[in-house]
Amino acid sequence: MNSPFHDQISRRPRIFNVLHKLRLIAPQTQTHPAERAVLKRYIKECVAAVEVGTYMGVTAAELASELPQGGMLYCVDPYLNDDPYQRVAQRHFARQKVTSRIQILAATSTQAASVLPAEVDFFFVDGDHSRKGLEADWRVVLQLLKKNGVAAFHDTSPVHEKDRNSIEAIAFFDEVIKPDRRFKLVETCMSTNILVRLA
Numbered sequence: 001m002n003s004p005f006h007d008q009i010s011r012r013p014r015i016f017n018v019l020h021k022l023r024l025i026a027p028q029t030q031t032h033p034a035e036r037a038v039l040k041r042y043i044k045e046c047v048a049a050v051e052v053g054t055y056m057g058v059t060a061a062e063l064a065s066e067l068p069q070g071g072m073l074y075c076v077d078p079y080l081n082d083d084p085y086q087r088v089a090q091r092h093f094a095r096q097k098v099t100s101r102i103q104i105l106a107a108t109s110t111q112a113a114s115v116l117p118a119e120v121d122f123f124f125v126d127g128d129h130s131r132k133g134l135e136a137d138w139r140v141v142l143q144l145l146k147k148n149g150v151a152a153f154h155d156t157s158p159v160h161e162k163d164r165n166s167i168e169a170i171a172f173f174d175e176v177i178k179p180d181r182r183f184k185l186v187e188t189c190m191s192t193n194i195l196v197r198l199a
């Protein structure tokens with residue numbers, strides 16, 4: 001988990017980037033190690049994988065390290081206003097030696113849909129947690145995820161008080177994604193729900 005110091009500095013992206021460059025601070029994430037461990041089980045055999053919302057790249061680097069030979073993780077994040085966290089993510093990927101397995105697309109999921117592979121094996125959705133944001137990501141999942149493919153949604157099950165921030169994502173998941181009969185919920189780990197697209 002992130003310390004209060006990390007939380008404060010993360011609101012100052014330029015300072016965070018400098019400290020990271022100097023190896024004085026580690027990149028942070030909102031995913032729990034248990035969630036990352038579960039996601040890594042599902043990505044193992046995947047050739048085309050997508051993370052929507054990459055931030056500093058902590059989860060992406062761990063996921064990419066599990067890909068088989070020739071596998072690629074497409075990291076989709078708009079990184080608005082020359083967001084220094086894109087540079088943190090790129091540096092983190094280089095330090096973790098996963099750069100060759102990752103392609104960053106500085107875009108929203110909707111903008112990236114036309115350049116992503118037409119058949120995706122794995123999605124990890126962790127971007128804009130508003131109802132509209134998740135709805136847009138869901139449309140891209142429906143368009144590109146292949147049969148038997150896996151779609152995981154972070155912050156779609158309540159775990160903590162702070163989940164008030166994800167209230168819209170949780171509602172959209174419960175009302176639209178979970179009941180969709182083209183998918184089967186296979187696992188829930190903390191706030192992350194994992195579904196398989198039925199053949």
Ligand SMILES: C[S@@+](CC[C@H](N)C(=O)[O-])C[C@H]1O[C@@H](n2cnc3c(N)ncnc32)[C@H](O)[C@@H]1O
Nearest residue numbers: 029031053054055059076077108109126127128
């Ligand atoms: C919670 S963070 C992602 C954390 C990351 N998945 C991890 O595990 O460390 C959310 C990220 O989503 C990005 N984002 C916001 N709107 C987005 C959108 N429409 N499409 C893709 N990413 C988006 C933000 O720029 C931010 O970096």
